[in-house]
Amino acid sequence: MARSASVFVCSSCAHQVAKWHGQCPQCEEWNTIVEERAPTRAAKQRPVSAGGASNRPVIMREIASDSTPRLATGIAELDRLLGGGIVPGSIVLLGGAPGIGKSTLITMALGLMASAGRSTLYVSGEESAAQIRLRAARLEAGATPGALDVPVLAETDLDVVLAVIESERPEICVVDSVQTLACADLSGAAGTVGQVREVAARLIEIAKRTDTAIMLVGHVTKEGSLAGPRVLEHLVDCVLQFDGERERTYRTLRAIKNRFGATNDVGVFEMRDGGLVEVLDASERFVSEATCAPGSVVLAAMEGSRPLLVEVQALVSPSEMVPPRRLSSGVDRNRLALVLAVLARHAGVSTGSADVFVNVVGGVRVDEPGADLAIALAVASAASGRSLTASGEKPLCAFGEIGLTGELRSVPHQLRREQEAKKFGLTKLVTPERAGSLREALKLDHCASESLSARNAA
Ligand code: TYD
Ligand code: MG
Numbered sequence: 001m002a003r004s005a006s007v008f009v010c011s012s013c014a015h016q017v018a019k020w021h022g023q024c025p026q027c028e029e030w031n032t033i034v035e036e037r038a039p040t041r042a043a044k045q046r047p048v049s050a051g052g053a054s055n056r057p058v059i060m061r062e063i064a065s066d067s068t069p070r071l072a073t074g075i076a077e078l079d080r081l082l083g084g085g086i087v088p089g090s091i092v093l094l095g096g097a098p099g100i101g102k103s104t105l106i107t108m109a110l111g112l113m114a115s116a117g118r119s120t121l122y123v124s125g126e127e128s129a130a131q132i133r134l135r136a137a138r139l140e141a142g143a144t145p146g147a148l149d150v151p152v153l154a155e156t157d158l159d160v161v162l163a164v165i166e167s168e169r170p171e172i173c174v175v176d177s178v179q180t181l182a183c184a185d186l187s188g189a190a191g192t193v194g195q196v197r198e199v200a201a202r203l204i205e206i207a208k209r210t211d212t213a214i215m216l217v218g219h220v221t222k223e224g225s226l227a228g229p230r231v232l233e234h235l236v237d238c239v240l241q242f243d244g245e246r247e248r249t250y251r252t253l254r255a256i257k258n259r260f261g262a263t264n265d266v267g268v269f270e271m272r273d274g275g276l277v278e279v280l281d282a283s284e285r286f287v288s289e290a291t292c293a294p295g296s297v298v299l300a301a302m303e304g305s306r307p308l309l310v311e312v313q314a315l316v317s318p319s320e321m322v323p324p325r326r327l328s329s330g331v332d333r334n335r336l337a338l339v340l341a342v343l344a345r346h347a348g349v350s351t352g353s354a355d356v357f358v359n360v361v362g363g364v365r366v367d368e369p370g371a372d373l374a375i376a377l378a379v380a381s382a383a384s385g386r387s388l389t390a391s392g393e394k395p396l397c398a399f400g401e402i403g404l405t406g407e408l409r410s411v412p413h414q415l416r417r418e419q420e421a422k423k424f425g426l427t428k429l430v431t432p433e434r435a436g437s438l439r440e441a442l443k444l445d446h447c448a449s450e451s452l453s454a455r456n457a458a
Contacts, residue, residue, distance in 0.1 A: 005185035006194075007038045035194035037185050071172055071213060074112030077269065077278045078105070081240060081253060083261020086172060089211040090260065091204050093178075093232055095220045096242030101251055101271055102217050103127070105242070106174045107136055108144045108275050109215075113172060115146025121170040125156040125180025125190070142274020156190060158183045158199050165206055175203065177217040178232070193231055200232050233257060245329070248363025251276065252303065266303035268364075283309040286362055287424045290395045295382030298397040298426060299374035300417035301366045307413065307420035309397065311361040312371070314378035319355040330360025331371055339375045339402060346406025347438045349380045370411035373400035373430065373441060380442055389428060397426040398441075408432035408441060 008017045011034050015026035023030050070085030079085050086092060096102050103126075110120045124132055129152045136147040151168075155161055158181045165173055175181065181199045182190035189195070200216065207214045218232065220241075233239050237259040244251035253267040268279040279285065290298050290311040299312045312331075319325065328336045336358055343349040358375055360366055377398050381388050388396040399417050401409040410432045411417075421429055435441035 005038055006035050006187060008033050009036050010034075011193075034197070035186050035188045035192070037183065037198055071113065071118060072116070073109040074116060075105070075109055075276075075278065077253065077267030078109060078240075081255045081258075081261070081265050081267055082238060083258060086213045086215070087237070087260045088171065088213050089207050090213050090237040091200075091207055091235070092213070092215045092238045092240060093218055093236040094215060094240045094242060095218045097246070098219050099246045100242050100244055101269070101276055102242055103132075103135065103176055104139070104271070104275055105253075105269075106176060106215060106217065107132070107139055107147055107150070110150045110172070110174060111136065111139060111144040111147030113146075114149040118172060119168070119170045120150050121165065121168055121173040122150050122152045123161050123164075123173060123175045123181075124152065124154050125175075126177055127154070129154045138273075139275045142272070143277075144275055156180050156182055158202060162202060162206055165210065165212055169210055170212055172213045172215065174215045175217065177219055178203075179219060197231055197235075200235055204235060243365050245363040250279070250282075250362045250364055252364060254304070262305070265305055266308075268303075268308070283307070283420060283424055286310045286364075287395070287426065289361065292387050292389050292391055292393065292395050294385050294387045295378050296395060297374045297378045297381070297388060298395045298421070299360075299366065299371055300397055300399045300421050301368060301371060302411075302413050302417065307416050308364070309420055309424060309426070310364050310366065311395070312366075312374045312378045313359045313361060314375070314382040315357040316351055316354045316379060316382040317357075319353060321355070324351075324353060325355040325357075327356075328358040330363070330365050331358055331375060332367060335369070335372065336375060338404075339372050340379065342402050342404065342406055342438060343376055343379060347376070347380070347442055349383055349442070351379065351383055354383070368411070369401035369409075370399045370417075372402035373408060373432075373438070374398045376402060376438055377430065377441065394426050394428065396428045396430065397421040398430040400430075400432040400441075402438055406438045408435055408437060 008020050010024040010026060010032045012029045012032040013027035015024055021033050024032050068088050070087055072079050072085040094102055110122055114120045132152050140147040153164055161181060178196055178199055179191040182195050183198045186195055186198060203214050239257040241254045241256050242251060249270050251269040251271060255263045255265055257263060268282040269276040270279050287298060287309050290296060295314040297312050299310050301308050301310055326336060340351055340356060356379060377388060399411060401411050403409050430441050
């Protein structure tokens with residue numbers, strides 16, 4: 001019988017065992033045993049001689065600089081995030097929740113590249129060729145010429161995929177998704193940590209060798225915990241994260257890691273009937289849709305290096321539940337808990353027995369402390385039932401971090417945030433510069449610090 005082609009290795013202490021265990025017998029860590037391909041005999045016996053032509057250190061200045069032009073995807077926002085296009089031979093990981101639009105984005109990119117004369121390949125382990133064709137037809141009817149010209153390979157066997165890349169030598173290949181490919185040498189099902197790592201490692205090897213840029217699609221659950229993309233982040237050159245809520249139309253694309261460009265950037269897209277459309281005037285849209293009702297504030301957020309105005313809404317309503325609900329979408333729940341605690345302790349706005357809902361309109365996610373003040377103002381305004389601006393006026397705009405003692409702390413890029421607010425006619429600003437503490441900020445716009453319970457009692 002042939003020797004088993006795989007071994008089980010503890011990812012914590014590298015101890016090897018013959019079969020899978022829940023706990024490593026060596027270091028006693030749980031869930032660390034991962035299946036890996038056993039090293040081949042040839043690899044084990046590779047002779048190494050120091051001083052050979054290929055393993056001599058090289059002075060960096062003497063290395064020929066890589067001036068290969070990047071492959072532009074034709075989607076301006078995507079190109080900007082990648083730092084001017086995809087670098088040939090690089091690996092990009094596109095992560096996001098299922099249904100967010102990953103396949104749509106890559107089909108559009110491949111279509112545009114195919115129509116620009118690039119050789120492309122779409123490997124799908126998730127959908128049949130006919131299903132991919134349906135999407136492509138929809139996109140071509142939209143605004144993506146060439147979507148139907150992309151060659152498709154519906155395959156889940158890694159070795160077949162590698163052989164096709166080897167023979168076709170496309171300039172760009174997309175693998176949708178990395179969790180569906182499986183290496184036959186490993187017994188684990190597709191999508192397990194061992195499989196995902198092996199699939200990625202072998203694709204990276206072929207990408208570097210054949211100069212094919214490879215884009216891996218990976219599903220991430222809301223908790224980001226699913227075996228897969230997270231274990232790949234350190235292996236790939238660039239990690240793009242597609243965020244947003246499936247039910248909403250706005251999507252943000254963020255570069256979390258980029259060896260060939262900046263990471264603090266974000267692109268905003270809208271899902272339409274004919275595919276994803278870049279939203280270049282996101283601030284303008286959100287401001288024009290903003291209401292001046294109680295509980296509404298405009299937040300001047302920074303999405304990477306770009307200011308973005310979004311509306312933050314809060315609803316405070318008497319609760320029947322113990323403990324009352326605190327729900328947030330678009331902002332971190334823990335951040336909301338902190339803001340509510342500071343509001344109660346230092347600003348006299350108690351929401352103790354009320355349900356509190358906070359929402360960033362449009363499905364945008366704001367993950368920065370600069371959102372604190374806007375959340376606090378929205379909640380205070382919702383609790384008092386008074387709007388922060390008179391009707392007919394432009395909405396109030398705020399940003400700033402709230403400290404645990406109720407002080408307001410400055411946040412990066414204050415000037416750019418203020419400029420963005422002014423650009424869209426928001427003159428009523430509450431910032432850490434204008435108010436030193438949360439209590440002062442609440443007074444500034446005459447938002448009563450009367451608590452809901454007080455109002456209910458009255
Ligand atoms: P999809 O790209 O398949 O998501 P993912 O690959 O991330 O799982 O599609 C996401 C959703 O977008 C899907 O529910 C259908 C919708 N959609 C549109 O609204 N317009 C379009 O033109 C296309 C192609 C899809
Ligand atoms: Mg998909």
